[in-house]
Amino acid sequence: MRVASIMVMVVLAGSVSAAAADVADRVVVHKERRLLQLFHGGQLIREYAVxxxxxxxxxxxxxxxxxxxxGLYLLDWRNPGSGYYKSIHVSYPAPEDTKAAVAxxxxxxxxxxIHGQPNYFGWLAFLTQRFDWTNGCIAVTNAExxxxxxxxxxxxxIEIKP
Structure with missing residues (x-):
């Protein structure tokens, strides 16, 4: 009985840590490389072409x-009903962005x-993801x-690098 209890605890602990590793605590975008990366605890857990x-x-x-x-921003809210397949807002403009623009x-x-493809056109991602087409957003496929x-x-x- 005791061995079985220990085995259950080990399995559950592994499940919890695996689930925690699937939650990003930092996002990095490399514009020149057209790459979005998700990190958890300093470890790269996923990356996507953008x-x-x-x-x-x-x-x-x-x-x-x-x-x-x-620069450095936050992914501060989300829109499940946007004109694109889901979207997560980048906190641009930061106060310094607004100050520079006003000046x-x-x-x-x-x-x-960060968003998916235009609604009803997700099937075109094989083409649209080959070039830069947004008005300044970061686009991925709908599955991504x-x-x-x-x-x-x-x-x-989120850190967006040149």
């Missing part, structure tokens, strides 16, 4: 520049998201967005 804004080089400065921002007399823009949606809780830090 499409970015149509003008991806450089930090987002203003509404309509089609750039994906660079230049422009609107910093906003609504930067489903994984990210379940693995990335609200208020997870």
């Amino acid at each position: 499409a970015l804004g149509g003008n991806p080089v450089g930090h987002k400065r203003q509404e309509g520049d089609e750039r994906t921002p660079e 230049n007399g422009v609107d910093p823009g906003g609504m930067i998201m 967005m489903e994984e990210i949606w379940t693995m990335v809780p609200n208020n997870t830090p």
Whole structure:
């Protein structure tokens, strides 16, 4: 009986740690490499190819520049009913982004998201993911967005690198 109890505890402990490892505590995007990575406790747990804004080089400065921002942000809320297959909001613009935009007399823009494909066009991902097509967002396939949606809780830090 005692051996069986110990075995059950070992199995349950393994399940809990495996489940915890499937929750990201940090997201990193490498724009130049078109790569989104999920980390847990410093360990890489998943990575995905991404499409970015149509003008991806450089930090987002203003509404309509089609750039994906660079820097440290939070994934602060989600929208299950967006115009794309699910979306998770990047906390751009940060106060320093807004300050820089105001100093230049422009609107910093906003609504930067990680999202899947346009609704009803997920089947086109084999084509759309080959080029940068968003207005500054980070796009993945719908299946990948489903994984990210379940693995990335609200208020997870995201670092977007050049």
